[in-house]
Amino acid sequence: MSDKNATETILADAQGIARAAAILERGGLVAVPTETVYGLAARADSTEAVAKIYAAKGRPDFNPLIVHVRDAKQADQFVEMPDAAKTLATEHWPGPLTLVLPLRDNAGLAPAVSAGLPTLAVRAPSHPVMQRLLAKVDFPLAAPSANRSGFISPTTAEHVLTSLDGRIDMVLDGGATANGLESTIVAIRSDGSLEELRPGPISLESTNRARDAQIEAPGQLASHYAPDKAVRLNAGEVAPGDFMIGFGPIGGDCTLSATGDLSEAAARLYYCLHLGAASDKPRIAIAPVPDEGIGRAINDRLRRAATPPG
Ligand code: AMP
Ligand code: MG
Helix, strand or coil, X not given: CCCCCCCEEEECCHHHHXXXXXXXXXXXXXXXXXXXXXXXXXXXXXXXXXXXXXXXHCCCCCCCCEEECCCHHHHCCCEXXXXXXXXXXXXXXXXCEEEEEEXXXXXXXXXXXXXXXXXXXXXXXXXHHHHXXXXXXXXXXXXXXXXXXXXXXXXXXXXXXHHHCCCCCEEEECCCCCCCCCCEEEEECCCCCEEEEECCCCCCCCCEECCCCCCCCHXXXXXXXXXXXXXXXXXXXXXXXXXXXXXXXXXXXXXXXXXXXXXXXXXXXXXXXXXXXXXXXXXXXXXXXXXXXXXXXXXXXXXXXXXXXX
């Protein structure tokens, strides 16, 4: 697509979803709301379609994608599902939990989806728009976050356009996303143990946390989700030139949650970061957020946002 053609935003009603399905069928790219952030979807069984995701995002080819499926039964066509996986799927699907499992030899997916790894990340999303879309098509959808690589993840259709306008075929507008943070990623090892590769909306007991610097899940790259200005964490007060993002009693130009509610803070994190990035202030400062429950995932994203690329 040429940059001159602005990307269409279409309301995610029955007609819009049918159009999205048709675009995906012929190998196009559609940004779709999920319960986490907007995903940039393409059919996962097409090498050409998956290549378009990497090109549109400017995503490094070693960074694998999450494949979205209707349910555990469909996932089972592509990955091996040991008992631990079936149990987690029963408990948390549809929902914001991604499982990394051994890829089946005959999965029939584009090799680039898993960046050549012997494992595949799969998830059954709960957002009704994504579910209707998955029900309409007869292939799974590869969908990373719908932003240029290294930019802030999108929680609204408008956010998608800030970095991908003219680079993708269409945005299905289903309003602001509910969780606001990317899914929790858990790998299930051959001995049945669980390893958390990325914290997210779902906190599992009995997972080992991945060691730092593991490139297996490039959402773990030290710098990720970063706006292109300096970001200061744990800021107790505003300094001149700061776009202040508040939490609890510490106010600001945008507050994550005036009442100190961590779920609200997660849902508003990228909204506030997008506002801060677009503001004329040269720096962004962020009040401390407690490192508990989903606060752990918020702080994980904030640390990456505060780390300059490169
Ligand atoms: P995004 O959808 O942009 O949040 O990115 C997808 C995330 O899933 C990245 O952090 C990937 O590293 C992770 N991921 C995808 N496939 C795998 C895999 N096979 N093993 C480990 N992590 C994966
Ligand atoms: Mg992303």
